[in-house]
Amino acid sequence: MAKDQSGASANSSYLSPAGPRVLAHRGLAVEAPENTMLAFAKAIAAGAHYIETDVHASLDGVAVVAHDPSLVRVAGRDLKVEQLTMAELRRIDLGNGQGFCSLPEALDAFPETRFNIDVKSRGAVSPTVRAIQDIWATDRVLVTSFDEKRRAATALELPGVASSASAGRFLLALLGAKTGISPAVRRALNGLVAIQVPEKALGLRVTTQRVIHRVHDLGLEMHVWTINEPQRMRHLLDLGVDGIVTDRADLALEVVASRAQPGCA
Template identity: 50%
Template sequence: MTGYLTPAPPRVLAHRGLAIDLPENTMLAFIAAVDAGARFLETDVHASADGVAVIAHDSSLDRVAGRDVAVERTLWKDLQEIDLGMGARVPGLREALLALPDARWNIDLKSDASVIPAVRAVVEAKAVDRVLLTSFSERRRRQALALLPEVATSPARAVVVRAIAAQRLGLQRQLARLLEPFAALQVPRRHRGVEIVTERSVAAFQRAGVEVHVWTVNDEAEMRELLAMGVDGIVTDRCDLALPLVGG
């Protein structure tokens, strides 16, 4: 496994940076998170029309910039002209990796078009050992891993569902085989009213060889509960609240 999962857990993953009063997924938010003490940054990647990996959660900039601009239909040079607030622009993944060389990045590949540009950006920034690539699409994750076999990954939804089923049925050997390729299992605490993260499930997933990261948790009391269960990571919009709970 790469050096992504260092230092030892528990760890806090700053979800889209620290964007309390700043535009999300921008260098302003990422720098604010690092300044607060975050070592791990969670973010999302699309591709511009000319194949540049860019940091954005949505396929359009409508929510974050009030403009109906489709990221993958817009050239990189034109995306850079759009103000996301406070003078912030859409960051390029390569530039962000280079700008914060000590940070570890949890990168969600949001579209098919983003995979190759994201891999290229990671390689050009010489950041393979400090990124984790993930996606809701197992096909995207596998494509990225084929291009970058040494990179850390976490499973897509289909594998997560199978892992939860194996854990609930007590099939520990099958669970270990299923999760063997992964560095972390990243899940919500509950889904549709069903508890996914419990003290028992956390222990089973960890015995299978992965860290357990829970998203997206912004309540301090809930953070404490999850840490008491033994989770390895908390993905949060409020890294300023979570960091003191894990000792910075």
């Protein structure tokens, strides 16, 4: 197994068997609040094997499943996640009888599901590592972060964990792929198993066959976010992307299933 810049070894078992993969972005929040146990349960009931989620840290040092640092958007409360204990966060009404859940709770409740975890704050690094270790879930999680220091710090404490590129490493790889500088791409993506990207970055289209082929040549997968239209999903899969990160896992799973039918592309 290759080692990334954090010194941790990359484990590709997270991406086995072969895709294409549907990653349920914050669960399936069509009839459930995002990033809640209900949203996760609905995604899994629809057939999703991968959940994409986010973590912050509570006041008492628990990894909290939450995208935003504050409660303003999801609960109309002018408070930060880090200002409340996990017990207090569970009592926040997010709708449909749901409150915030912890990462250990989610990992424990859905033991057959693989989680793609975005570490949103420095304070969440240690609680995230502890949660994954306590549930013995290293082989079924992928850890990442927009910030390379957070990503590397998390991966370093979880030997063998799968990880995808931070924003900085992805941008270096993109520029290298566009200019044909293969060593630069290789260095930027060393030790990772995937890049998880938007369709465009820095005014450049990411999802071109040239970039996808370079990523594949290095043995990595490309997952594209956040794609909710079936037509876009089909187009990206035709180009060769390996995964779709989507708010509509139900629709994406139908697209993937239809492509598996005899006579379908």
